[in-house]
Amino acid sequence: MYGYEMVQKVKELTDAKIQLTEGALYPTLHSLQKTGELDIEKQYMGKRVRKYYTLTEQGLNTAEKKVSEFAEFIETMKFLLDLEPKMNNA
Amino acid sequence: MHKITDQQIDFIISDFAKRGVVLEDLRDNLLDHMCCIIENDMTESDDFYQFYETVLPRFFKRNLSEIQIETENLLRFKNFYTMKKIMNITGVLTVILTLLGSIFKTMHWPGAGVMIVSGGALFSLLFLPLLIAIKFRDDNSLKDKIVFSFGLLLGMGLSAGFLFKVMHWPGANILMITGTVVFTFCYVPAYFITRIKRPELKFNTIVNSVLMFACGGILFAMFNLHKSKTYEDIETKNHTEINSGVDRLTKSNESLYTMNPDSLDLKEQYELSKSLIQKTDVILVALDDSNNEKAFELKKEWKNSIEKYNSSLKQMGADKTGIIDVSLLDEVGLKMYDDALIKTLFLRVKQKVAINENTYLIAQLKN
Numbered sequence: 366m367y368g369y370e371m372v373q374k375v376k377e378l379t380d381a382k383i384q385l386t387e388g389a390l391y392p393t394l395h396s397l398q399k400t401g402e403l404d405i406e407k408q409y410m411g412k413r414v415r416k417y418y419t420l421t422e423q424g425l426n427t428a429e430k431k432v433s434e435f436a437e438f439i440e441t442m443k444f445l446l447d448l449e450p451k452m453n454n455a
Numbered sequence: 456m457h458k459i460t461d462q463q464i465d466f467i468i469s470d471f472a473k474r475g476v477v478l479e480d481l482r483d484n485l486l487d488h489m490c491c492i493i494e495n496d497m498t499e500s501d502d503f504y505q506f507y508e509t510v511l512p513r514f515f516k517r518n519l520s521e522i523q524i525e526t527e528n529l530l531r532f533k534n535f536y537t538m539k540k541i542m543n544i545t546g547v548l549t550v551i552l553t554l555l556g557s558i559f560k561t562m563h564w565p566g567a568g569v570m571i572v573s574g575g576a577l578f579s580l581l582f583l584p585l586l587i588a589i590k591f592r593d594d595n596s597l598k599d600k601i602v603f604s605f606g607l608l609l610g611m612g613l614s615a616g617f618l619f620k621v622m623h624w625p626g627a628n629i630l631m632i633t634g635t636v637v638f639t640f641c642y643v644p645a646y647f648i649t650r651i652k653r654p655e656l657k658f659n660t661i662v663n664s665v666l667m668f669a670c671g672g673i674l675f676a677m678f679n680l681h682k683s684k685t686y687e688d689i690e691t692k693n694h695t696e697i698n699s700g701v702d703r704l705t706k707s708n709e710s711l712y713t714m715n716p717d718s719l720d721l722k723e724q725y726e727l728s729k730s731l732i733q734k735t736d737v738i739l740v741a742l743d744d745s746n747n748e749k750a751f752e753l754k755k756e757w758k759n760s761i762e763k764y765n766s767s768l769k770q771m772g773a774d775k776t777g778i779i780d781v782s783l784l785d786e787v788g789l790k791m792y793d794d795a796l797i798k799t800l801f802l803r804v805k806q807k808v809a810i811n812e813n814t815y816l817i818a819q820l821k822n
Contacts, residue, residue: 368484369491387514388522391484396529412464413490414483 367415368394394418402427457497459490467507475520478527485514485522535589542585549578560621568622575618579611598649606646609638632678639671690795697802704809705732711816724815727767728808731760735805742798750797754784761804768811777811779804 372385397403402424408415552574559567587607616630650660741750
């Protein structure tokens with residue numbers, strides 16, 4: 366997936382509630398590429414170069430770890446803020 | 456859908472370069488991104504340049520170059536969090552090691568030196584350099600960066616000075632005094648001037664400057680603390696007493712020699728003792744003039760005389776208690792210790808020579 370595609374995908378999935386900014390996206394992509402989380406494939410289109418990013422094996426592991434950490438955080442916040450009241454603590 | 460032309464691509468590339476985006480990888484990404492937006496969102500009736508100008512601000516908050524700065528920061532500081540972690544750990548270790556080390560040092564328990572040295576080394580060589588690197592990333596103003604790094608370098612010098620002082624290593628005073636003077640009279644004013652004009656920092660700047668100035672001032676005042684006057688007077692009196700005792704003994708010895716003028720043995724011993732006392736006096740004068748370097752040079756020849764004197768004593772079969780032992784003087788050296796103590800040690804040598812002479816002469820007379 367290339368940068369513009371990612372922005373569009375996130376926009377589409379979240380009904381435009383979350384919009385990635387270019388200023389945040391590209392520095393992060395470069396950094397992740399340097400740390401070995403991402404691999405790139407270049408496609409030359411005349412004077413333009415399009416870079417397709419894919420997760421490496423290390424990147425997949427990191428993503429899985431980060432997603433589960435985030436899910437756990439959300440669960441904790443739900444509990445903490447009492448967003449899903451249970452019978453006992455209602 | 457608009458099809459972007461090569462000419463338009465060239466325009467975008469040169470505009471990016473003008474706005475400070477020169478990293479090729481990043482430029483390619485932003486270029487493709489911009490082309491995608493133009494191709495998807497621009498209608499045939501829109502003007503390319505106008506459309507470009509309206510889209511571009513979406514990429515940044517203040518200017519386009521901030522994307523490149525952020526990318527460079529992320530690439531350069533990919534170990535930023537590790538650095539922060541190491542800094543925290545070394546900080547805690549420094550505190551623990553220095554505190555424990557000082558307690559051990561006060562109680563004269565073994566291991567104090569190792570703890571203090573490793574604590575100081577961790578602080579100056581890991582903690583402070585990491586702090587400089589991290590601060591460089593966080594601070595935006597160049598002036599702040601320069602002043603802060605200057606302060607931290609001073610901190611490194613000062614902590615090394617304190618470490619040297621605690622460990623009695625040479626060069627401690629010069630490190631500490633220079634560090635404190637530069638800190639109090641250069642760093643604090645620089646810190647104050649660069650920050651006082653910013654309203655959001657005004658209060659903190661005043662408080663910090665006053666605190667730093669007070670600490671620096673107190674440290675500076677402490678360097679010039681000598682012994683109390685009473686203590687110095689006692690030392691001087693002690694030296695005068697020993698000296699006058701030696702003088703009286705030497706005079707009484709002179710008269711004893713006149714009673715035995717013909718003995719060749721005595722003549723030799725008399726010359727040896729006299730030259731040794733004279734040489735010791737020259738060293739004492741150098742010490743009085745605070746010329747320790749000269750005293751140190753003279754001490755080498757003086758030691759030869761001592762050896763000669765000792766061997767002559769042995770030849771004469773004199774009492775072993777008369778042998779002059781200079782090991783204490785060798786141990787204290789002439790550079791690191793209290794001058795008064797060194798002077799006392801030299802005076803004691805003079806005193807011993809005179810006593811030896813006296814004992815020997817009286818024994819000769821009895822025979």
